[in-house]
Amino acid sequence: MDVLVHAQAHLRIGLLSGNVRPLHTRVPQRRAAPMTVEEKCRRPVGLARVDRNTCQFPNGGECTSCVAACPWEAVMVAGDGFDSHIQVDSERCTGCGACEAVCPVRPSRAIVVNPPIQADRFHN
Numbered sequence: 525m526d527v528l529v530h531a532q533a534h535l536r537i538g539l540l541s542g543n544v545r546p547l548h549t550r551v552p553q554r555r556a557a558p559m560t561v562e563e564k565c566r567r568p569v570g571l572a573r574v575d576r577n578t579c580q581f582p583n584g585g586e587c588t589s590c591v592a593a594c595p596w597e598a599v600m601v602a603g604d605g606f607d608s609h610i611q612v613d614s615e616r617c618t619g620c621g622a623c624e625a626v627c628p629v630r631p632s633r634a635i636v637v638n639p640p641i642q643a644d645r646f647h648n
C-alpha cells in the first residue's frame with residue numbers, strides 16, 4: 525500500500541512539475557486502416573474443406589445443403605457422373621461457417637472450416 529501511495533505521489537509531483545508526460549501522450553496511437561462493411565465481410569477468417577469420404581453428395585445422397593447455405597457462392601457441385609462432388613472455391617470462401625452449420629453428417633461434419641494457418645488453399 526505504501527508503495528502505491530508513493531508511486532501516486534511521485535506521479536502527481538512529476539505531472540505538476542512537467543517532468544512526466546500523461547500516459548496517453550506516451551503510448552503510440554495505432555489505428556486499423558478504415559474498411560467498408562463489404563471489405564470486412566470479405567476478409568477471410570478460414571477456409572472450408574470437404575471430406576469426400578463422408579460427404580453424402582457423392583455417396584448416393586442428394587444433399588447439397590452447403591451449396592444452398594453459402595452466402596458467397598463458394599461451394600458448388602463440380603465434375604460429372606461418378607466424379608461429381610462438392611468443391612470449395614478458395615478464392616471466394618471467407619470461412620464464415622454457414623456450410624459447416626448445415627451439414628447433416630455426424631459426428632464430424634463433412635465440410636469443416638479450418639483456420640487460415642491450417643487451410644491448404646489449393647487442395648479442396
Ligand code: SF4
Pocket residue numbers: 571572593594595596597598599612616617618619620621622623624637
Ligand atoms: S465457410 Fe462460408 S464462405 Fe466458405 S464455403 Fe462455407 S459458407 Fe461459403
Ligand code: SF4
Pocket residue numbers: 574578579580581587588589590591610623626627628629633634635
Ligand atoms: S452439407 Fe455436408 S453432406 Fe451435404 S453436400 Fe455439403 S458437405 Fe456434403
